[in-house]
Structures are given as C-alpha cells and as structure tokens.
Amino acid sequence: MRCCLFLIVLFFLSPLRAETSTAPWLQVVRDTPYVFSAGLYDNLATIRRWVLLGESYCIESQRHLLFDQRGRFLTWFDNPGDVAANQIELNAVRERLYRDGEVHRWIAGSATETGYPFALRCDQPHVDLAASLDRLLGTTEEDRVWGTWDGITAGSPEQPWSLAEVVIEVMQTQAKRRGYDITPAMQRAFLGQILIESGARKRSFSAAQAVGLLQLRPEVLADCELAERFYLHRMAQVDCAVRLYQQNDRNLRPAFEQRFGDLPQLKRERLYSLLLVQAYHGGIGRMLALLGDGEEGRAGRELAADAERYSAEDLALGLVFHNLGRISLGLDSLYYSVDVAIAAEAVCNAEPGLCS
Numbered sequence: 001m002r003c004c005l006f007l008i009v010l011f012f013l014s015p016l017r018a019e020t021s022t023a024p025w026l027q028v029v030r031d032t033p034y035v036f037s038a039g040l041y042d043n044l045a046t047i048r049r050w051v052l053l054g055e056s057y058c059i060e061s062q063r064h065l066l067f068d069q070r071g072r073f074l075t076w077f078d079n080p081g082d083v084a085a086n087q088i089e090l091n092a093v094r095e096r097l098y099r100d101g102e103v104h105r106w107i108a109g110s111a112t113e114t115g116y117p118f119a120l121r122c123d124q125p126h127v128d129l130a131a132s133l134d135r136l137l138g139t140t141e142e143d144r145v146w147g148t149w150d151g152i153t154a155g156s157p158e159q160p161w162s163l164a165e166v167v168i169e170v171m172q173t174q175a176k177r178r179g180y181d182i183t184p185a186m187q188r189a190f191l192g193q194i195l196i197e198s199g200a201r202k203r204s205f206s207a208a209q210a211v212g213l214l215q216l217r218p219e220v221l222a223d224c225e226l227a228e229r230f231y232l233h234r235m236a237q238v239d240c241a242v243r244l245y246q247q248n249d250r251n252l253r254p255a256f257e258q259r260f261g262d263l264p265q266l267k268r269e270r271l272y273s274l275l276l277v278q279a280y281h282g283g284i285g286r287m288l289a290l291l292g293d294g295e296e297g298r299a300g301r302e303l304a305a306d307a308e309r310y311s312a313e314d315l316a317l318g319l320v321f322h323n324l325g326r327i328s329l330g331l332d333s334l335y336y337s338v339d340v341a342i343a344a345e346a347v348c349n350a351e352p353g354l355c356s
Helices: 002-012 024-031 040-053 083-099 129-137 163-177 184-198 218-223 234-260 265-282 284-290 295-305 312-321 331-350
Strands: 063-067 073-078 118-121 147-149 152-154
Touching: 040 063, 040 073, 040 118, 040 129, 040 312, 040 331, 063 083, 073 083, 129 163, 129 184, 129 331, 147 234, 152 163, 163 184, 163 234, 184 234, 184 265, 184 331, 218 234, 234 265, 234 284, 234 295, 265 284, 265 312, 265 331, 284 295, 295 312, 312 331
Parallel strands: none
Antiparallel strands: 063 073, 063 118, 147 152
C-alpha cells in the first residue's frame, strides 16, 4: 500500500503552472487590500446560505445577487428573461451600482467572462441541501443503509443505519488502524463535504470523471487499490477518502505549522481543518503553494503577520481570494470551504451528537 499511496502523493504534488490572467475582474482582486479579508467569511457565508437554503432574497429562485470584493451583499434583481436578457440586466445593475457610488469600479461580464461586482444566481437546480441532509441522516427508511468493508460491519438488513453513522464508523475505525487522529472539526467537515460533493448520493458522477459519495477520481480510487466494482461502494469511498486526508495531512502540516504555528490552539485547529478541506477540493500541491515562499504564498505571509485581525475562516478564504486566477483557483474554490461549513452546520444543528 505504501507504493500506491506514494502515487497519490505524486498526483497531488505535481508541479503547478503559475497562471497569470489579464481578465479585467482579476485586477479587482489584485488591488484588494489584505485587510479586506476581515469579515470576508461572514459576509460571503450569509449570501451562500441564501443560495443553498433558498432563504432571504433567494426565497424566489429566479433572482441574481450581487456582492463586492469583501463579500458584502449589494443588491438583487428579478431575472427578466432568458440567459441573454439576464446578462444585459446584470451589467446594467453593475453600472448603476458604480454610478451610485456603491462600488469603486464596474466590469461587464459575459457568458464566458466574470464581471464585477460579483454575482450569484439563486437558482441552483443541482443543490437541494434539505433533501441531501435527509439522505445523510436516514430520515426515511429508504435512506437507511448497511454494509461491510475491510472487516467493518455497519448495520444489518434488519437494522440499517443512517449514512452518517456508517461514515463515522468507517472513518474512526480506519483512522485508528492507521494511527491517524480524526478531530471533531475534521469529522464535521467530512460530513459537510459529502453533502456538497454528492448530495449524499451513492451514484453521483461529475463531468470531471469523479464518482461516488465523495467524488473521487478513478486514478485516486485505483491508487487506494480498489477494484473497479467497488468504486461506488459507500464504505470503500470513505476508506479511500480517509487515506487521502491522512496523506494530505502528512504533507500539509509542516508547511502549515511554519506559517501559522503561532496561532492560539483552537484557532489553529479550526484553520487547519478548513485548509485540509480545501486541499481535498483543489489538491495538496495548491495548498502547499499558498503556504510557500513564492508569489502564491504572499497572501499567506501577509495574513499570518497580522493574524489576530482575522478569524480562522477569514484566513482560509483570504489565502484563496488573493490568489484567484492563479494555479487554477477560481470562484468555485472560494465558495467550496464556505459551502462545506454551511453543510456541516446543518448536520450539527439536526444531529448534534454527530459533531461532538
């Protein structure tokens, strides 16, 4: 197994091209002071909750929300028609916000180019967090599961478990076998990831060839020595993801401690769990670049030097935000950690015992 795990390391530590883009909206990012990261998480999380949960201004799905580079909500509008009409209206609202002094600049967007202020659609047809949570928690009998894997038995045909219970059983058992410590923060994040990655669906497939509960790519599943017939096996997916977490942890922790090791313990643990989540999403190589000594690591150095100003969540988002457009980091990377945290919060509110 050591050989195969080494292949996983090579896959995620492969050299990253330091991308440079001349997209106009990225100049907004480059010109944003680092201190604007303070409050970024709370601001952005408020808007993402509206989108994911269909709340507040997103109680009507056919709307757009606009926000600035600090994640602050600016305004909303009802979609006037088709995609083309919506884009015309979106740019008109951007221009109006600039004219009214709400933002310091505006940039027209298109079907292929991001504009500024940033925008989100309330309509997210692939997202149904309430239904995903029901599947994870086994709210109905049909959502309850059982299975066996690698000597682990979870539930039975007569007494099936919730998917969350199965996941935790595999996580804790396999981590213990490997001498790996799963912290409560990591367990909460892991459950949140299942909701965001697959909607807690076993048969989930992405355009990038990722499959299953935790959206693992075939080459990663193969490196976990899984036969193809087990690629969608829920417990096998969790087992492989735990190995990936452990491998990411082994590579990330030294760089993290060097950059943020002086933070108070609780803040340090919270930030670390967020960066592990981001490493799962974008690859350990990108996270190491964000904590390194190159240009991509500049934001990390600046934020760490003034870390008491920011929450752990602000630090995690700041690392990504100030590197948008580099090493294949886009707005989806910015949203990912926020969405996982919102999903994990939903799990903990529904079943506090899963998060203790």
